[in-house]
Amino acid sequence: MAFLELTNVRKSFGQVNAVESFNLKVERGELVSFLGPSGCGKTTTLRMIAGFELPTAGSVQINGADLTYVPPNKRNVGMVFQSYALFPNMTVADNIGFGLRIAKKPAREIKPRVEEMLALIHMPGLGNRYPYQLSGGQQQRVALARALAFSPQVLLLDEPLSALDAKIRVSLRGEIRSIQQKLGITTIYVTHDQEEALSLSDRVVVMNNGHIEQVGAPFEIYNFPTTEFVAQFVGTLNTLSAQVQDVGDKRLVVDGQAIKSAHALEGARVGEKVSISIRPERISFYSEVQKVNRMECAVENIAFLGSIVRIQVRTGANVFYMDTFNNPFLELPKLGDKVQITFSAEAVLVLRQSA
């Protein structure tokens, strides 16, 4: 049996279903991210696990116990908030020890535990400071330590890095992951940042309009999206309109140029218009490498993004991007140049519409 289990969970606000048909099993020690755009229901689902929202239907079970109607202060679930939510009237040490004091742990246990937590978040000796004396990153570290100090059975993180600047975000997410793995705590991480979700998680739950679009390992989610929404939302994706030419041979036509897909064209008819997707990084210049598909395009724009260069090309009505790694000796085409691009049959995904 899974450690955390959500079964047929639904949450309605009036006539609006914020979350529906939500089923998920999370194993002990796993870090699962809820990824999706604003309003997709990821925070509502997290709040139902925390006990701040009651599900309209369905159940929430942790370690075999049904906690659906258990109040939040009886669930033994730690939570980290986007806005840190440190108690301004308490020092860092008092904040971290708050849960332990509520649990009526003796002072001789609280002090070493607080010290242990301060060491875990690399802030030893800062226990006497007040929250307003700390930077945003430090405050969020303290919030994490506070949520972990009382040894909760599940850790919930609600967009914990959103209020921080980019550099701190990257370093802190690495710390969160390493602390989570060190403690082996079952964790649910809510984010709208795909990079965060992909880099941190054992599994990612991609959500849209209150339901799950796809659940899978980051590699699977990125490389094998099963719906158009997932393909569009996770990473940059080129979507091209194509026409089915041969179902058995998996051949399609894009603006008069024939291409081949390695994926079955299930249920498609010859002549039918479909959407296909290709990741920008899977497209190369034919002059550099030769793959099964070759197309002629015109260069429309070149954007330098640091480690990669993104080239916008056009063929007929379809405009799409290709990415190439930056290096000092890279010879880039000029705007308006005709270039031949190439990609494998595996890179061409035929998308079904989201539910």
Add this chain to the structure above:
Amino acid sequence: MKKTNFWAWLWIVLGAVYFFLPLYGTLDFSLREQRGILSLLAYQNVLNDPHFRNSFAFSATMAAATIVIGLLLIVPTAYWVHLRLPQARPIVEFITLLPFVVPAIVLVFGFIRIYSGPPLALTNSAETTNILLMFGYIVVALPYTYRSVDAGLRAIDVRTLTEAAQSLGAGWFTVLFRIIFPNLRVALLSSAFLTFAIVVGEFTLANLLNRPAFGPYMVLLGQDRAYEPAALSIMSFALTWAAIGLIQWFSRGAQGQGQLAGTR
């Protein structure tokens, strides 16, 4: 620029003269009890009067009770409205403004009519009348107390702090008394000083409920003596200003902290 400054200062000076001149007149008059010289005799007479001490002690005690009971009633209410009933906020705000619309005399006659007979005959003894008077004071001070608490609650992220405390195992009582009350320190102090100033100077409720409060004492003194009421006015004025000064002082301390706090 200079022209603007001149007019601005002129209006400030005129306003200050309009305000301070009568005050100066009262102060000057209060010092002239001894013919031909300035003295503090009127102040001495007031301070040596046992009625002054008793009535002030009574009002101060009533003010303390009003502050404690009022805050215990208003803070949880305002907190709950912020947390769970934000749609009810306009209604609650309207109710808290009623003491401005309904005069104290209407309130006290209502009290006398309802609480002079069974089932709640509170006016039958001094102790229960004091309780009635205290609740009357709570109503009179409500617009100020509620606004002060409401402003304090708006300045902190009530919902997230509550949820953070709950996720750490805290119940409602702990959330309220260990998280919300301490973080409303400045708002509560402001409210307390305002309530103190209101209660100490209040006349109508205490007079009609026949309690030996400071407000009726001041009026009574004004009927019998010439210089002492002026001295009392100055003392009362100083007390009010001291309360306002303390509010300012505490608020100034909190502003610095508020700018640095990271809970928003």
